[in-house]
Amino acid sequence: MIERTVTVRNALGLHARAAARFVHAAGVFQCRVTVARHDRGDRHVDGKSILGLLLLAAARGAAIRITADGADEAEALGALCRLVETGFGEEA
Amino acid sequence: MTRIAGLPVSPGVAWGPAALLLQRHPVMRYGIAEANVARELGRLDEARALSADQLRAIHAQVSQRAGADLANLFEAQLLMLEDNLLVPRARHIVQAERVNAEWALDRAFDEFCAVFADVGDAYLRERRGDVADVVGRLRRNLRPAGAGGMRMLADLASPAVLVADELAPSLAAQLDPALILGLAFETGSRTHHSAILARSLGIPAVAGALAVARQIKPGALVLVDGDAGEVVIDPPPDVIELARARRGRRAPAAAGRVPGPVTTADGTAVRFQANIERLEEIDAARAAGAEGIGLFRSEFLLGGRAIDAFDEEAQYRVYRDVVERMAPHPVTIRTFDLDELQASGRADGEADDDGRVRGSSLSHGPLGLRAIRLSLGHRDAFGAQLRALARARRHGAVRVLLPFVSSVGELREAKAALRAATCETAEAGRDAGAVPMGIMIEVPSAALTVDLLAADADFFSIGTNDLIQYCLAVDRADGRVAGLFDPLHPAILRVVRHVIRLARPRARPVALCGEMAADPGALVLLLGLGVTDFSMNPAAIPEARELVRQVSMAAARRAAARAVGLPTSGDIAALLASRFPALASWPAGRDGRPHMEG
Secondary structure (H helix, E strand, C coil), X not given: CEEEEEECCCCCCCCHHHHHHHHHHHHCCXXXXXXXXXXXXXXXXXXXXHHHHHHHCCCCCCEEEEEEECCCHHHHHHHHHHHHHCHHHCCC | CEEXXXXXXXXXXXXXXXXXXXXXXXXXXXXXXHHHHHHHHHHHHHXXXXXXXXXXXXXXXXXXXXXXXXXXXXXXXXXXXXXXXXXXXXXXXXXXXXECHHHHHHHHHHHHHHHHXXXXXXXXXXXXXXXXXXXXXXXXXXXXXXXXXXXXXHHCCCCEEEEECCCCHHHXXXXXXXXXXXXXXXXXXXXXXXXXXXXXXXXXXXXXXXXXXXXXCCCCEEEEECCCCEEEECCCHHHHHHHHHHHHHHHHHCCCCCCCCEECCCCCEEEEEEEECCHHHHHHHHHCCCCCEEEEEHHHHCCCCCCCCCCHHHHHHHHHHHHHHHCCCCEEEECCCCEHHHHCCCCCCCCCCCCHHHHCXXXXXXXXXXXXXXXXXXXXXXXXXXXXXXXXXXXXXXXXXXXXXXXXXHHHHHHHHHHHXXXXXXXXXXXXXXXXXXXXXXXXXXXXXHHHHCCCCCEEEECHHHHHHHHHCCCCCCCCCHHHCCCCCHHHHHHHHHHHHHHHHHCCCEEECCHHHHCHHHHHHHHHHCCCEEEXXXXXXXXXXXXXXXXXXXXXXXXXXXXXXXXXXXXXXXXXXXXXXXXXXXXXXXXXXXXXXX
């Protein structure tokens, strides 16, 4: 199991479409993915659940901790962190 | 525990788990039998599949028209549709708690919202709307065609208190008193048809309980106090114990009264007949001492179906049964009192998936195409009803009563139709005689022209429920103004006096068939104004008869003569209180206030 903390950069935060991209990206991998707010680490949500991600309410600037656990955890963590750090491909 | 005040519309007290029926926002929440769990799961799965198809179609359409960025929103919605927190969660709730699919879906959404509620970021908080969109789609796709309230009632696994935002009379008419312990609804008043039905079915009911349906959690214990006009959510054990003790005292109180003619203390004969909707009420009417049926509301035979759903033969059999079972007493049958929407058979307002009934052009409401106006426009259905009545005439004394007549022309047209129906059903050598035809006095124009109508009408029946509504311009279905519905308003007493004065010299009998006479104070005043023929709910008859025995006509006349000159209903109530102190402790007090029992 590996984990990393990244910062949400896009203007609108982890909103519906961004969360959808995250779920799609996570769905490619076999490993389990969970996400938690860095400042509120008690609530872990399923990284493959769009409603779970919405519940994180991660606005711009929020730090989130992504955890991957399984055979392809390294690739998964890399891809997901990239997605968040590049602002989900959105402008600004 | 939460207490919500309302209007006491049907006496008694009952408690049980709440079953919710929200018609304005079509949501139904109720427990289901174990055998129906698989069906509800199937409905959820079908709704999900259907919703997914729709979202994929929308996605394709939006990508083409507005580009991939916006279209992605619907991809997000598709993901929500497949999310474990939504449909699988709802499935789990159906299985674990045995509730209907709608309820389970709402619960799953509520759980999501509860967590989401404290999201600080406004933009993100608004994303709840996307989820609501998906849930709304699922909910719409869950709705099977033409189901609605009736399916819920048919599905109830165990007795419950029905809590509704509004309750269509056609639905109320089909309630099973063995399954529906009590009723609480947000709209309506004492004279709302559903309230009248609740009384006739002996189901305790409270109307006008504002926001009750939104405050109650389905399955929560709820107590309906139809005596005090109160709904108690989550009543503690001691409150239920008090109610149980009260109910125990009530049961024997109504029994043991002797039927037969009744006179006032000074010897004026007064007749009490019964208002009924269904054949099953005849035994209750007879037991209560009713000397006939003064108002048979024939539209309830339709049970919410279209105006032509109950044919001549079927109607004839019912009318004949009523006449034979009430013999030797007379029976007055009112022709269908329906509005256009009800006549179409879709008045439950739930027949369509997307509220088309509400948006339809069919008139729905008190001043539209209804009652006699509608019957005159549906000549086939009207003819069938009149023929059935003419045939029933051979079995005993039956009279036809026309609802909502507002002019002599309508009466003449109906009379011609009755003559035709009588000829068509005539049998050689079996002349049963003409069927008397009378009219309801419930529209002010009819009340003001009783002398003109008397040339064509054989009798009159004052329908106080509508007459008060139209004289005072109060929509009794609107809880916010229902309090203005005032039977003791001076205008009402004057209208009644006027009708009696115009009818008497023309030898046309006048009866009064509204709920007003169930109020003891109003009954005394009506006697004093010269009304000696009443028709009311069977349950109200024994106490009204007892009251008449104790009142002297001379005193009632003096009080009425004084009352018509008083400025407010408060003054009139005070007059009654001073002249008839016994009324204060009379069982069904004014406004149906609870009385001290035992």
